Every structure is written in structure tokens, then in C-alpha cells.
Amino acid sequence: MECRDVREMADSFLAEELLTETNHEILRHLDTCPVCRTDLDGRRALREGMQRAFHRAPNLGPSPEFAARLRTTLQNTAQQAPARGGARFPGWWALAATVLLAVALGLVYRGRSAATGALARAAVGDHRNCALQFRLAEKPISLENAAQRFGTMYRVLEKLPPDDVATAVGPAQVLERHSCVYDGRRFAHIVFRYRGEPVSLLVTAVDGAFRLTLPGDARAHVTSSGRIDDMSVVSFRTSRQMVFFAGDIAQNDLLKLAEAVSIPLSRGLSATDGVGARSGIGASEDMYALDLGIVGSSAIRLQAR
Amino acid sequence: MAQKSAPAADQVFTAFEVEALPHLDRLFRLAMWFERNRAEAEDLVQETMMHALQSFHRFQPGTNCRAWLTTILQNVRRNRRRARGRSPLVDDPDDRIGQATPFVPPVPQELTDEDLLGALGRIPAPYQEVIVLCDVEELTYKEIADALAIPLGTVMSRLHRGRALLRAELGASTQGLRSRRAEI
Numbered sequence: 001m002e003c004r005d006v007r008e009m010a011d012s013f014l015a016e017e018l019l020t021e022t023n024h025e026i027l028r029h030l031d032t033c034p035v036c037r038t039d040l041d042g043r044r045a046l047r048e049g050m051q052r053a054f055h056r057a058p059n060l061g062p063s064p065e066f067a068a069r070l071r072t073t074l075q076n077t078a079q080q081a082p083a084r085g086g087a088r089f090p091g092w093w094a095l096a097a098t099v100l101l102a103v104a105l106g107l108v109y110r111g112r113s114a115a116t117g118a119l120a121r122a123a124v125g126d127h128r129n130c131a132l133q134f135r136l137a138e139k140p141i142s143l144e145n146a147a148q149r150f151g152t153m154y155r156v157l158e159k160l161p162p163d164d165v166a167t168a169v170g171p172a173q174v175l176e177r178h179s180c181v182y183d184g185r186r187f188a189h190i191v192f193r194y195r196g197e198p199v200s201l202l203v204t205a206v207d208g209a210f211r212l213t214l215p216g217d218a219r220a221h222v223t224s225s226g227r228i229d230d231m232s233v234v235s236f237r238t239s240r241q242m243v244f245f246a247g248d249i250a251q252n253d254l255l256k257l258a259e260a261v262s263i264p265l266s267r268g269l270s271a272t273d274g275v276g277a278r279s280g281i282g283a284s285e286d287m288y289a290l291d292l293g294i295v296g297s298s299a300i301r302l303q304a305r
Numbered sequence: 306m307a308q309k310s311a312p313a314a315d316q317v318f319t320a321f322e323v324e325a326l327p328h329l330d331r332l333f334r335l336a337m338w339f340e341r342n343r344a345e346a347e348d349l350v351q352e353t354m355m356h357a358l359q360s361f362h363r364f365q366p367g368t369n370c371r372a373w374l375t376t377i378l379q380n381v382r383r384n385r386r387r388a389r390g391r392s393p394l395v396d397d398p399d400d401r402i403g404q405a406t407p408f409v410p411p412v413p414q415e416l417t418d419e420d421l422l423g424a425l426g427r428i429p430a431p432y433q434e435v436i437v438l439c440d441v442e443e444l445t446y447k448e449i450a451d452a453l454a455i456p457l458g459t460v461m462s463r464l465h466r467g468r469a470l471l472r473a474e475l476g477a478s479t480q481g482l483r484s485r486r487a488e489i
Contacts, residue, residue: 011464011465011468012461015439015440015443015445015446017445017446046416046421046472046475047440049416049418049421050421050425050436050440050441051440051441051443052418053418053419053421053422054334054338054422054437054441055331055334055441056418057334057418057422059337060333060334060337060338061330061333061334061337062329062330062333062347062350063343066333066347067329070329070350070351070354071322071326073351073355074318074321074326074354074355074358075318077355077358077359078314078315078317078318078321078358079314079315079318132380133380133454175384175387175388176387191387193384193388196352196355198384230363248359248360
């Protein structure tokens with residue numbers, strides 16, 4: 001190993017990021033090279049000096065008042081938080097009754113659960129990787145760009161839902177709208193700030209394999225909900241799209257957001273393909289129960305208006 | 306029901322207090338360094354800790370809690386910046402900052418805390434981030450990549466370039482200081 005190699009890897013050596021074999025090679029070189037030893041000592045001193053400076057700078061530390069206040073806030077939050085698990089959804093019996101209604105209406109398409117479950121997982125993956133962690137393989141594009149390339153559905157979502165949505169449990173505010181790809185599937189992606197968390201609305205066009213025939217007499221506005229990978233998920237479908245809501249919030253809160261936007265959103269999306277006009281079926285009637293194939297899923301009736 | 310859930314809540318908070326709260330000082334220093342504003346830093350840390358508490362069931366005991374908290378802090382920062390319209394969809398400072406690094410003079414032996422933090426504060430923010438997370442907070446490259454949501458290779462290249470910029474800044478600033486002292 002040459003001096004130049006050692007200098008190149010010196011900081012990674014100090015950060016203990018090198019392979020054991022490489023560490024040994026560097027140590028062997030240092031045994032015989034006082035110049036590199038001095039260089040390494042300088043880098044180590046700089047690193048340690050930075051740590052000391054950072055950790056003792058008086059203007060960077062938290063005040064005792066803030067630390068005490070935060071601790072109290074956290075303790076109160078822990079006491080008030082609902083227990084995770086079955087007790088989380090107080091309206092469970094009502095939901096169960098609606099499940100029976102949905103089944104009775106013949107609106108649960110169990111045969112499609114595997115395919116739709118995969119879609120729901122893709123939606124949750126998109127929420128996690130795009131809205132929370134910003135690490136998609138492909139850069140998101142604007143909805144206008146997506147509209148030009150992939151269809152008018154994306155243009156509708158530039159204005160719909162509106163930037164400020166009122167729900168029964170509080171406001172939701174749009175932070176961002178774009179189109180992105182996750183796991184090979186393109187979504188229109190709208191990120192809300194809702195209940196203090198980023199929550200995603202993801203709309204994806206449904207290809208022929210997923211398309212369902214609309215029952216003309218369907219009156220119930222039904223969606224599915226459940227949890228995937230610790231995320232709450234709510235979904236409904238329009239004539240040509242699957243719509244997902246995903247976020248790390250209580251399932252009932254996510255349902256309230258879905259309730260607030262589903263009808264106008266469904267109408268707007270259906271207007272892009274003229275289904276409502278062509279078939280005489282109102283857009284609000286184009287929603288389906290959908291078995292996501294996920295643990296704890298159930299079909300839930302949304303309040304239409 | 307409330308009486309039954311209380312012990313569980315206490316247990317959660319106790320575990321959180323043992324595992325996460327000891328990192329408050331270092332987390333706050335990070336937030337202060339990034340935000341340069343005490344009120345902003347307090348908001349950021351409070352939101353981070355609230356998220357951490359609510360997601361504490363996801364924390365794997367035995368893993369690096371400080372790295373986990375740092376990742377949450379960075380996620381909260383990004384969401385807040387995005388809400389304020391400060392960041393583009395994909396922020397890659399390496400596209401904007403020149404690839405060339407200046408001549409690196411030797412780093413002086415005697416440096417004060419002010420010299421070090423002053424020089425660090427003068428290099429571009431993306432380089433400050435990786436240097437602070439690596440050299441000060443001692444996160445691994447992988448943990449830094451996860452926290453900043455950037456590829457591992459970008460972490461390494463930013464560290465390399467950032468350290469060169471830092472050394473250049475330290476050399477230049479202390480040379481200037483010496484010459485000013487000599488004039489006096």
C-alpha cells in the first residue's frame with residue numbers, strides 16, 4: 001500500500017468503515033511510515049476537536065426548561081395515546097355491520113384480493129419511499145407533465161382535492177402534488193399534512209386485468225381499510241382508477257379524510273373518461289368494496305355527503 | 306379500560322425515557338446546528354420526539370437509537386422544509402456545487418472551538434450535514450445514507466469533498482488570523 005492510498009482512506013479508517021484486511025494493510029504501512037502517521041494523527045485530532053467543540057458549545061445545548069417541558073409533554077402524550085391493537089378502533093362493531101352489508105350487496109371481490117393487495121402494498125411503498133424518505137429510483141415529475149404523457153387523470157388531480165380539506169377530525173393541507181413510480185407502477189401522488197403527519201393520496205390507473213364491471217344499482221359508497229407494514233390504508237376505486245390513502249395515523253382518522261374527498265374526487269376522475277355520462281351511473285356510485293387481502297381489512301361504508 | 310391501559314402507557318414511556326431521552330442533548334445540538342435558531346430547533350426536536358414516541362414500537366432494541374432518532378429528525382426537517390416550499394422534489398446539491406476542491410493547506414495544530422465550528426459553518430450545508438453526522442455523531446455511512454435519504458456513494462463523496470473544503474477553510478482562516486495578529 002502506498003502513502004497516497006493511505007491518505008485516500010485515512011478518514012474511512014478513522015470512521016471504522018474499512019474492511020478488516022484493509023485496516024491491517026493500513027496499520028502495516030503506518031508501522032513503517034512516520035509521515036502517514038503524522039497525517040493520520042492530524043486527521044484524528046481534527047475529528048476529536050470537532051466532537052469536543054460541538055458537544056461543549058454552550059449556545060447549541062437545550063435549555064433545562066425545554067428539556068423538562070418536553071419530558072412532561074411526552075409523558076402526557078404517552079398516557080393519552082390509545083393502546084395499539086384491537087382497542088384502537090372504537091367503532092369496530094359498526095364497521096363489522098357494514099362488512100356484512102357489503103358482503104350482502106355482493107360488492108367484495110375476493111377473487112381479486114391478491115392483485116389488489118399488491119397494488120395496496122405498492123401504494124404503501126410509494127408513501128414510505130417518496131413522502132417519508134425521498135428515495136425513489138426515478139425522479140417524480142409534475143402532474144402536468146404526467147398528464148401530457150399518461151392521460152388527463154393527472155391534470156384533474158392538479159386541483160382536486162383542493163389544497164385545504166376540512167374533515168370531521170380536523171383540516172388536511174396539501175403539501176405537494178406530483179407523479180411518481182414505485183415498484184413499476186405510476187401513481188399520481190398528493191401529500192397532505194393531516195393530524196400532524198404526512199399522509200399520501202395515491203391514484204393509479206387500473207389496467208384491464210383489474211377493471212370491474214359497475215353494477216348500475218350500487219348505491220353504497222364503500223371502501224376498504226386495513227393496515228400494511230404498520231401503515232393505515234384506505235382505498236376505493238372509481239371506474240378506471242384505484243385510489244389509496246396511506247399514513248401512519250389512526251385508521252378512523254384516515255377514513256375521515258377519505259370521506260371528505262372521495263365523492264368529488266371520484267366525480268372528477270370519472271369525468272375524465274366520461275363513464276358517468278356514458279352509462280348514466282353517477283360517479284359517486286362508482287366506488288367499490290375491495291378486499292385488499294391485508295390483515296384486519298374490512299369493507300366500510302363512507303358517508304356520501 | 307383506562308385503568309388497564311395506564312400501566313402499558315407507563316411502560317412505554319419508561320422504556321422511551323431509558324432508551325431515547327438520553328440522546329436529547331445531542332439531538333438538540335444537531336437541530337440547533339442545522340436550524341441556527343433556538344425556537345425552530347425546539348419545535349423540530351419536540352416534533353421528532355413525539356414521532357419517535359408514537360413509533361417507538363418500531364424501534365428495534367439493540368440497534369443504534371441515536372441513529373434512529375437522527376433519521377426521524379431529518380425526515381421531520383425535510384417535511385417541514387417541503388411544507389414551506391423550500392426544497393425541490395429531488396435535492397441534489399452535488400449538481401449545483403462545483404466538483405473542484407481548492408488547494409488544501411495543512412491544518413494548523415492549535416485550533417480553538419470557535420475556529421473549528423466557524424470553519425464548519427462556512428462550508429456548504431450538504432457537506433456540513435455529512436461531516437457532523439459522521440465525525441461528530443459517529444454514525445456509520447449506512448446510517449447517514451438512511452438519515453439523509455441519499456445513496457451511500459453520495460455520502461462518501463460528500464464526506465471526501467466536505468473534509469477537503471473544511472481543511473481548506475481551517476487553513477485559510479487561521480492563516481488570515483495569524484497575519485492579522487502579526488500586523489498587530
